[in-house]
Amino acid sequence: MARPARVGIAGGGTGGHIEPALNLADEIRRRDPETSIVVFGTERGLEVELVPDRGYELTLIPPVPLPRRINRDLFSLPRRLRDATSRAREIIESAELDVVCGFGGYVSIPVYLAARRSKTPFVVHEANAKPGIANRVGARLTKYVAENYAGSLSHAERLGCPLRVDISELNRLERRSEAREFFGLTQEGPVLLAFGGSQGAASINRAVWDSAQEVCDAGVQILHAVGARQEDEGLAFRERSPADYHPLTFIHRMDLAYAAADMALCRAGAMTCAEVAAVGLPAAYIPYPVGNGEQRFNAAPVVAAGGGLIINDAELNCEVVLDQVLPLLMDPEAMLRMGLAAGGYGIRDGAARLTEMVSEAGESRE
Template sequence: MRVVLAGGGTAGHIEPALALADALRRMDPSVRITCLGTERGLETSLVPQRGYELALIPPVPLPRTLTPRLLAVPGRLNSAINTAAAVLDRVGADILVGFGGYVATPGYLAARRRNVPIIVHEANPKPGLANKLGARFTEHVAVSHQDSPLPHARFVGIPIRQQIAQLDRLAIGDKARSYFGLDADLPTLLVFGGSQGARSLNRAAVSAAQAFRANGVQVLHIVGKKNTEEAPPGRPGEPQYVTIPYCDRMDLAYAAADLAMCRAGAMTCAELSAVGLPAAYVPLPIGNGEQALNAQPIVEGGGGLIVEDGALTPEWIVHNVIPILRDAEAVARMSEAAARMGHRDADVKLAQMVFEVVRARRGGQS
């Protein structure tokens, strides 16, 4: 079976695609997988690192509003569609699975032109333009929100890495804290804002460093590669405030923590709920409000709390985050609630959907 994945641009599109690729390979090692991407996206590093073929197409960022840039879209889009169609022809694609973003649009249009079956995966509660388009071309639509407005939606969740999906936080908690140089017995807050960090989270957390120490809370803070925030040094014997620019072992970071304070991207919410790590979610204040919608079901289910970016202050942390960390029973209740909202097997469900569609197509052609 030959599968083409269209999920380039951001990690939110690429990681679910790669998680699906891994699941397909586990279920059938003979599956041939090709990822569509552009030279601008994170896929240029992430896809080869995971051992998958990357086929580049011209980037065609589609403006969301009527602007003069729309005049340049038809020619550039047609070039990208032709290139994507050539990839489908070269690999003899049996199916294209798209995850949204600007790589998916030419992928969907090329697949339709070549009569290649399409599966659309939508990770967000509000579908983007690409997936709204793709959903018009197929009855096979996988979603991660039960009330998705897309037609033919089938709930599967968001595929996540096996390293995260199989994580047993409690079993490796001591090892994980040792890995980061943390105390094994103190309540631990994990602060992170994505690969680039989040300035408002960084400022508020660092400003609350003394309050954390005074309340016996240690902090693991991933500040982002381009940020230089450092908590003021504590006195000997006080709980630690560890800052690191980047973490390539988020499984261990999750295992080390009792509570997270973070943004509310779709992948972040999916991973935290899958491993049962409660969080104080601080949705990104720009965009269409989808980050708040991502976190809302988890918060309503008791697996976290939410605060607007502008309301995140050291004082808010003192009154809302620290009391949870000092209450082991509250942490346990929230962890169980978060885990109830998680889906560790979304990659397998989506892979099964791929096999179903291809088998049905082949059966219909026999």
């Protein structure tokens, strides 16, 4: 009898790298609970908390952040990269991994290099429309390259982004009544879902608070994830807010939030765009205005397909919500049309597709 498969997964630093990595791990385990999974990370990233919380053991390698300017760290980069790669190779060989899948971030480059040197096949998955340096390097070293956005990496296959099962299998219409009851919403009228990540987004919060009265007066309910950073301000606003405004610090059941909503007002991280499109939820995307601009590129394809609109963060305010978002919420035909467009662009079974590629890569090992 063949032994169970042994898979390494590298994705650390930010939630955008970790969440799809863990969603892949869940899909692999769902198919074969006997599969051994090693998750690579560093002591600096969110994976220190997120990986154990999902039931996986985190294996640490030295962090190798890439300097963005000439400084002392740049000159020590070769040594640090060599040490991290050596440690990653020790883990790959001692665990006798059959295959590795990386999702970018600075934990991935040493793992890619270690896999290549140990002749272990590896898969690169890029969630963003604009890939980072780790995946640009890794994609040159393997023929197994998956992407969420067509054209982000050369010789890549668009497989979508691995999603949690509660999202990938969500039927918004069937769960609508249950979802609205869960959040204390009425069954009638449209619902605007506003969120900006676990810490919240100040620009989204301010625009929602400033427009809440007029939005609710129009018959719209607002489900608003304020985020931890502005929790106190959210509680203060709740004291004087309309009855149809429903704030939460954080939404733990995003599947039900998507089911309850008719439209989202949100950031445009890769996971957010992938989830919102997959479940067919129209959205007004507010790209985070820092970094390399990847969030605007993330939202652009689904918007081009007719599934949403992009609003610049600097331009988001009460008037924009009332002039651009509210009219759409009040137009059922527009909501239906945009939802179908979003769902047509989105990919629900990204986890299953990527698992197939990982299996194929593992079977290719000499």
